[in-house]
Amino acid sequence: MEKVMSLPKEVYQALLKVVGPENIADRPHILAALRHTNPQSGRQPPSPAAVIMPGSVEEVREIVRICNRHGVRYNAVVSMFGMGGVVSQPGMLVISLRRMNRIIEINEFDRYAVIEPAVRQVQLKAEVFKRGLTYPTASAGPSCSVLANFLTSGDHHTQQSSSRCSRYLLGYEWVTPTGEIVRVGSLAHGAGWFCPDGPGPSLRGLVRGYGGWGGGLGIVTRIAIGLDDWKGPRVLTTQGHSPDYKIPFPPDCHRVFIFKFPTLEKVRDAMTEMGKAEIGQAVLKFFYATEAVLFTVSANDFRDLWNSGLYQRELPRALWVYLAAWTPEELAYEERVMRDIVEEFGGEPVDASITRKYEENMDFFILVSFLQRVLKLGGGWSPTKLGADSIHHMFEVAAAIPEFFYDFIEKGRILDAPHNFQVIPMEYGHAAHIELLFFFDNQRPDWQQIPAEVMQKSMESDIRHGFHAATPPRVKAVMERLGPLYSNFQVWTNKIKETFDPNNVSNPGPG
Amino acid sequence: MDKLTDYRYTMKSCNSCGQCRFILGPMMKGWEYAEICPIHLRYRWDACSGQGLINIAQELLDGELDYEDGLIEHIYTCTTCGACDINCKSVRDMEVMDTILALRARCVEDGRGPLPPHQEQARYIEAHHNIFGEPHEERSDWLQEGIKLSEKADVAYFAGCATAYKHPDIARNTVRILNAGGLDFQVLHDEYCCGAPLWRTGQVEAARKLAEHNTEVFRENGIRTVVTACAECYGTFRGFYPRIAPPDFEVVHISEVVQRMLRADRLKLKGKLDIKVTYHDPCLLGRLSEPYVPWHGEIKSFGYHEPPKTWRRGTHGVYESPREVLKAIPGLELVEMTRHAENAFCCGGGGGVPAAFPDFALWTAAERLDEAKSTGANAVVSACPWCESAFQNAIDADKSTLQYHDFTGLVVRALEL
Numbered sequence A: 001m002e003k004v005m006s007l008p009k010e011v012y013q014a015l016l017k018v019v020g021p022e023n024i025a026d027r028p029h030i031l032a033a034l035r036h037t038n039p040q041s042g043r044q045p046p047s048p049a050a051v052i053m054p055g056s057v058e059e060v061r062e063i064v065r066i067c068n069r070h071g072v073r074y075n076a077v078v079s080m081f082g083m084g085g086v087v088s089q090p091g092m093l094v095i096s097l098r099r100m101n102r103i104i105e106i107n108e109f110d111r112y113a114v115i116e117p118a119v120r121q122v123q124l125k126a127e128v129f130k131r132g133l134t135y136p137t138a139s140a141g142p143s144c145s146v147l148a149n150f151l152t153s154g155d156h157h158t159q160q161s162s163s164r165c166s167r168y169l170l171g172y173e174w175v176t177p178t179g180e181i182v183r184v185g186s187l188a189h190g191a192g193w194f195c196p197d198g199p200g201p202s203l204r205g206l207v208r209g210y211g212g213w214g215g216g217l218g219i220v221t222r223i224a225i226g227l228d229d230w231k232g233p234r235v236l237t238t239q240g241h242s243p244d245y246k247i248p249f250p251p252d253c254h255r256v257f258i259f260k261f262p263t264l265e266k267v268r269d270a271m272t273e274m275g276k277a278e279i280g281q282a283v284l285k286f287f288y289a290t291e292a293v294l295f296t297v298s299a300n301d302f303r304d305l306w307n308s309g310l311y312q313r314e315l316p317r318a319l320w321v322y323l324a325a326w327t328p329e330e331l332a333y334e335e336r337v338m339r340d341i342v343e344e345f346g347g348e349p350v351d352a353s354i355t356r357k358y359e360e361n362m363d364f365f366i367l368v369s370f371l372q373r374v375l376k377l378g379g380g381w382s383p384t385k386l387g388a389d390s391i392h393h394m395f396e397v398a399a400a401i402p403e404f405f406y407d408f409i410e411k412g413r414i415l416d417a418p419h420n421f422q423v424i425p426m427e428y429g430h431a432a433h434i435e436l437l438f439f440f441d442n443q444r445p446d447w448q449q450i451p452a453e454v455m456q457k458s459m460e461s462d463i464r465h466g467f468h469a470a471t472p473p474r475v476k477a478v479m480e481r482l483g484p485l486y487s488n489f490q491v492w493t494n495k496i497k498e499t500f501d502p503n504n505v506s507n508p509g510p511g
Numbered sequence B: 001m002d003k004l005t006d007y008r009y010t011m012k013s014c015n016s017c018g019q020c021r022f023i024l025g026p027m028m029k030g031w032e033y034a035e036i037c038p039i040h041l042r043y044r045w046d047a048c049s050g051q052g053l054i055n056i057a058q059e060l061l062d063g064e065l066d067y068e069d070g071l072i073e074h075i076y077t078c079t080t081c082g083a084c085d086i087n088c089k090s091v092r093d094m095e096v097m098d099t100i101l102a103l104r105a106r107c108v109e110d111g112r113g114p115l116p117p118h119q120e121q122a123r124y125i126e127a128h129h130n131i132f133g134e135p136h137e138e139r140s141d142w143l144q145e146g147i148k149l150s151e152k153a154d155v156a157y158f159a160g161c162a163t164a165y166k167h168p169d170i171a172r173n174t175v176r177i178l179n180a181g182g183l184d185f186q187v188l189h190d191e192y193c194c195g196a197p198l199w200r201t202g203q204v205e206a207a208r209k210l211a212e213h214n215t216e217v218f219r220e221n222g223i224r225t226v227v228t229a230c231a232e233c234y235g236t237f238r239g240f241y242p243r244i245a246p247p248d249f250e251v252v253h254i255s256e257v258v259q260r261m262l263r264a265d266r267l268k269l270k271g272k273l274d275i276k277v278t279y280h281d282p283c284l285l286g287r288l289s290e291p292y293v294p295w296h297g298e299i300k301s302f303g304y305h306e307p308p309k310t311w312r313r314g315t316h317g318v319y320e321s322p323r324e325v326l327k328a329i330p331g332l333e334l335v336e337m338t339r340h341a342e343n344a345f346c347c348g349g350g351g352g353v354p355a356a357f358p359d360f361a362l363w364t365a366a367e368r369l370d371e372a373k374s375t376g377a378n379a380v381v382s383a384c385p386w387c388e389s390a391f392q393n394a395i396d397a398d399k400s401t402l403q404y405h406d407f408t409g410l411v412v413r414a415l416e417l
């Protein structure tokens, strides 16, 4: 680690005045947790100069203004589960929003919740369940910030019947990169939180964009998110002790099915038909190596399951369906429709032991409590693609994966798992999301290159074929290459960034 | 004995996911009481958490961090409650608690730790075999007349320092229960401190001597089973002693003994107690109480452990025994806190924290009592003298109307002894 670059004394003192001595620190041991090497990429981030914890939007504004005055680069953070790393340049100020953790309002009538940045999935989900409500919940783990996820990411398992989290973002309160407090959507004209767009262009799209907050445009201090009705139990009936929990839902209204199909085209067509028929709380073609990692406790348990070959036999061309209904009759109707579709495309049930895992762990569909298990093979885990387009296009993209992916498998650099991608339809199939997840052995000497190489090859495949399959990261070179596929979005996002952040202090990226 | 370098894999594997600070997903109940790490809840820095401590351990090991001002204090604020460890292990193959303990041991080895109050405790133990510096000859003074002891029994009641010197009622109640259930047992007048206060503050060599002494005393007296009513002793016998040598005795907590006796009809809980209580799981009786099984091997590609390792994930802690017994007491209503069993929030009484940071210990106990009150209970029950001290201090400081009961006290009342 290079030496910690500190903030000039007068800047530190000015910041300290805003939050008090308890809420700012620059001692190296306090900063150690913010520069830890990420086992997913092997990248050791540079050390920040200091970390500060504001307690209110006014404090955030003051901090941002000081940063602008003194050219101090900053980034906001909540739990650090985000994949991009917090500190991109040495000497940055980390603005940790941990103290801003209140649920401001849950409006059951208009069905929205207003939250601060540090409210976690595990907190909000339980609160809205109690009220018979729910919201799209990314499979990003119980401890991640709802707000950060809605800003940066937001694909999840039940988007067949809902959508990406970003589409549920309503009004929000925003401290711009230069330190103005802006209230967006209906909030701006005093009409409450219910709507993200006021009259005129949608500022939500302007500052968030498809790729989320990677653009680094200030700090969002409150958001409202839309809520849906919840067909499941208001309180979880969890049985057992860690790590062997069982969370079944009432079986007369909640059921899980997994069918295997002869080809990927049949999977695609069955998925499309289920969307047309508007059935299924969740419908997905899931990554089965990930599933094997999720549903086993230790790395050794995973190895035993994987070596049995069961998942490789049953799951490369499978479709997962979770039906949730208000009444047993409604469930029976959806099941009949589903079975007709499955029969039409030659699907048949997979080994019952696989389905049972989901029946016993219904939290998979609401908040994957055991999500971080994907990292248990030493942490060598990474996703690529992560884009969205039509279901058909996503399967075209999937069909081209072997072109670049099998080489990594054959050379033993990643775990052997053909067709190990996921496609999740959203809004009953109006669009779909694709993700290619892979496990690599980070005990290998060349492990740090593997994720970057896979991503590079994936991008080249997209460019070669003209695929829309990536969420372009805020890395200049990548944006320049992928830009032409997406109407040169980078020209626009760069202009927006320059306009709103003339000093380039807000989440500046690696430079 | 394990070394800090043994936990490289843990340090390298952490991806800052934050699970070590929050209640596990399946146990979620709402906004309140969702955090499980006392230091993180109080101070909020990432560095104040299981994650932060293992990040610090790694930098110290790599020579990237010096023993700068405040570092030792930082490392010793942790209550060693293990909530981070169990939460992390619900999803990962990592040893967070053992890394924190090895970090403390490393600080001691480097002559930087522990803190002065812990050094003082070590001196007391060295001189008097108990943490309080009380005369060793008075260790069994709690024993009253009328208690039936059997010199030939292969069962020993081990009181532990806190019970023997500060909470003699627990000892008296325990032996009365054993007598009532017809269990023959001895009280060993040469028992020493179990070693918990030394082990948990990194003074492992001194703790080893205590373990060897006590094991020898058990051997000399033909003891096959050790009964204790102290969670710290229980967790230390099971979690520390096997690191020294394979134990040739079994340890049972009084709640397990009572449960067995009730099931075998050797005890009858007749006395009605009109009381609504909530049960606090002591860390070393609950999530940290699984027996330590030494593992020597290699961590291979993809994190495979060769040979397979026996993980202590908190699955088999003593959770049900005290609850089953309490529920069997006529008139007693048991309600659960949000954070219970392996997700219990610490009382603040462990890891050397009360001695070094009494205000933080008090704050932690108050946070737990607040949760206890939120259940509508009028009393909190636990099964450890250290928890009793922590809670009683907080109740006194807050002039709270909440009462504290030790498990053994309620059982004795229900037995009408």
Ligand SMILES: Cc1cc2nc3c(=O)[nH]c(=O)nc-3n(C[C@H](O)[C@H](O)[C@H](O)COP(=O)(O)OP(=O)(O)OC[C@H]3O[C@@H](n4cnc5c(N)ncnc54)[C@H](O)[C@@H]3O)c2cc1C
Pocket: A075, A076, A077, A078, A079, A080, A081, A082, A083, A084, A085, A086, A097, A117, A138, A139, A140, A141, A143, A144, A145, A146, A147, A148, A149, A150, A151, A152, A153, A154, A155, A156, A213, A214, A218, A219, A220, A221, A371, A372, A374, A375, A507
């Ligand atoms: C194993 C794993 C699986 C994942 N699976 C999914 C998934 O299925 N779906 C999904 O959507 N995501 C997924 N993610 C991505 C990640 O979890 C999300 O981006 C997550 O929501 C980040 O939340 P956090 O609390 O960790 O935020 P942080 O890491 O604290 O923040 C992420 C970034 O958001 C920005 N940010 C945070 N708060 C603010 C704010 N208030 N204002 C402005 N910017 C802010 C910062 O730039 C920060 O760097 C996964 C990540 C991992 C490691």
Ligand code: SF4
Pocket: B013, B014, B015, B016, B017, B018, B019, B020, B021, B050, B051, B054, B087, B088, B092, B094, B096
């Ligand atoms: S739960 Fe484990 S992996 Fe996650 S941050 Fe904590 S120590 Fe690291």
Ligand code: SF4
Pocket: B020, B036, B037, B038, B039, B040, B048, B049, B050, B051, B053, B077, B078, B079, B080, B081, B082, B083, B084, B085, B346
């Ligand atoms: S042992 Fe307890 S106090 Fe220490 S870091 Fe872990 S959860 Fe926090």
